[in-house]
Amino acid sequence: xxxxxxxxxxxxxxxxxxxxxxxxxxxxxxxxxxxxxxxxxxxxxxxxxxxxxxxxxxxxxxxxxxxxxxxxxxxxxxxxxxxxxxxxxxxxxxxxxxxxxxxxxxxxxxxxxxxxxxxxxxxxxxxxxxxxxxxxxxxxxxxxxxxxxxxxxxxxxxxxxxxxxxxxxxxxxxxxxxxxxxxxxxxxxxxxxxxxxxxxxxxx
Amino acid sequence: xxxxxxxxxxxxxxxxxxxxxxxxxxxxxxxxxxxxxxxxxxxxxxxxxxxxxxxxxxxxxxxxxxxxxxxxxxxxxxxxxxxxxxxxxxxxxxxxxxxxxxxxxxxxxxxxxxxxxxxxxxxxxxxxxxxxxxxxxxxxxxxxxxxxxxxxxxxxxxxxxxxxxxxxxxxxxxxxxxxxxxxxxxxxxxxxxxxxxxxxxxxx
DNA sequence: GTCTATAGCCAGATAGAC
DNA sequence: GTCTATCTGGCTATAGAC
Numbered sequence: 061x062x063x064x065x066x067x068x069x070x071x072x073x074x075x076x077x078x079x080x081x082x083x084x085x086x087x088x089x090x091x092x093x094x095x096x097x098x099x100x101x102x103x104x105x106x107x108x109x110x111x112x113x114x115x116x117x118x119x120x121x122x123x124x125x126x127x128x129x130x131x132x133x134x135x136x137x138x139x140x141x142x143x144x145x146x147x148x149x150x151x152x153x154x155x156x157x158x159x160x161x162x163x164x165x166x167x168x169x170x171x172x173x174x175x176x177x178x179x180x181x182x183x184x185x186x187x188x189x190x191x192x193x194x195x196x197x198x199x200x201x202x203x204x205x206x207x208x209x210x211x212x213x214x215x216x217x218x219x220x221x222x223x224x225x226x227x228x229x230x231x232x233x234x235x236x237x238x239x240x241x242x243x244x245x246x247x248x249x250x251x252x253x254x255x256x257x258x259x260x261x262x263x264x
Numbered sequence: 265x266x267x268x269x270x271x272x273x274x275x276x277x278x279x280x281x282x283x284x285x286x287x288x289x290x291x292x293x294x295x296x297x298x299x300x301x302x303x304x305x306x307x308x309x310x311x312x313x314x315x316x317x318x319x320x321x322x323x324x325x326x327x328x329x330x331x332x333x334x335x336x337x338x339x340x341x342x343x344x345x346x347x348x349x350x351x352x353x354x355x356x357x358x359x360x361x362x363x364x365x366x367x368x369x370x371x372x373x374x375x376x377x378x379x380x381x382x383x384x385x386x387x388x389x390x391x392x393x394x395x396x397x398x399x400x401x402x403x404x405x406x407x408x409x410x411x412x413x414x415x416x417x418x419x420x421x422x423x424x425x426x427x428x429x430x431x432x433x434x435x436x437x438x439x440x441x442x443x444x445x446x447x448x449x450x451x452x453x454x455x456x457x458x459x460x461x462x463x464x465x466x467x468x
Numbered sequence: 469g470t471c472t473a474t475a476g477c478c479a480g481a482t483a484g485a486c
Numbered sequence: 487g488t489c490t491a492t493c494t495g496g497c498t499a500t501a502g503a504c
Binding site for chain 1: 288372426452
């Protein structure tokens with residue numbers, strides 16, 4: 061039975077770096093703070109990852125590789141659009157509740173450095189919407205859903221699911237809710253969002 | 265007839281700071297870069313705004329005061345929910361197209377420093393959802409729209425309108441579009457988003 | 469592999485001439 | 487009000503002992 065203490069140093073550093081980078085961003089993070097969190101000294105960070113930039117990239121790729129596969133799995137399975145929307149909404153919200161800093165971290169750092177995504181797109185496991193597009197067109201033709209562009213539908217699903225996490229402080233202020241009430245709002249969205257989307261696109 | 269050159273130094277600095285802070289964030293911005301952009305030297309920044317922190321706060325409050333009044337105006341006018349959704353969507357997207365860095369800046373900096381919003385909430389012109397809530401309840405009762413919580417509806421409207429700007433690099437990659445194609449997607453959303461929402465909540 | 473000490477640089481802030 | 491020059495502190499990164 062392994063304890064956390066058995067983790068090797070490299071992993072300790074990566075976990076500490078994840079936590080600091082995701083809450084403060086590349087520019088706001090301090091190597092000293094990462095070292096403190098990992099319980100080792102600054103020199104070790106450079107010994108294992110050479111520079112702040114390389115340590116950051118390790119954390120970023122690691123974070124991104126958590127998000128994309130889940131999206132792909134849902135988009136490319138054999139279920140109907142309606143089921144895809146329901147599964148995605150419920151699963152993705154549950155996932156992000158466990159990793160609340162993740163979407164904001166990804167979005168923020170991609171805005172800071174948009175060229176960065178070019179590297180990611182080379183990866184063969186990167187998101188591919190082709191199958192989803194085809195399916196949307198087919199269901200429209202069959203009269204199952206109303207006409208909508210697959211891209212717009214995809215953006216809507218992403219927006220409705222992810223935005224409440226990214227803009228949490230702003231939305232808490234606007235809706236005048238505290239942390240508990242806001243968590244409840246989010247919890248409700250696991251089904252609310254799917255209903256909202258399905259209501260909009262489904263033909264009676 | 266005033267030329268840009270007639271602007272006083274304080275304003276020059278604020279505009280330069282706006283541009284740099286909004287694209288790089290508080291931590292990524294450099295006073296030297298702001299001075300260069302304003303065409304003056306670093307000492308002047310401190311002469312007028314004392315510290316980086318205070319200069320940043322001026323920019324932030326300035327940016328925030330652009331967003332909130334527009335929201336309030338739409339939410340508190342006398343039109344129906346449907347018209348509110350249509351007006352808001354079309355106007356807000358047009359507004360953000362002109363200030364593309366604004367939403368991301370606000371969201372990012374509020375995440376970095378969530379206590380900051382407490383100061384903003386004290387402002388009497390801060391967003392108030394009471395009237396909107398009442399109106400949603402009334403239209404539900406009258407059978408004009410389907411039952412939905414006003415907060416969830418509000419979050420949905422915000423998410424669908426703002427997220428495409430905040431997550432632009434990510435969504436461009438996922439939908440495999442270039443800058444022009446993405447601008448077109450956004451342009452289409454001025455009506456698409458309103459239709460999407462109305463379809464979902466309106467009773468036949 | 470892990471540590472302490474420090475090099476070297478860069479950013480925010482200030483002093484002081486004009 | 488505006489400038490140049492400089493201080494001061496903090497940060498990344500490395501040297502070198504163990």
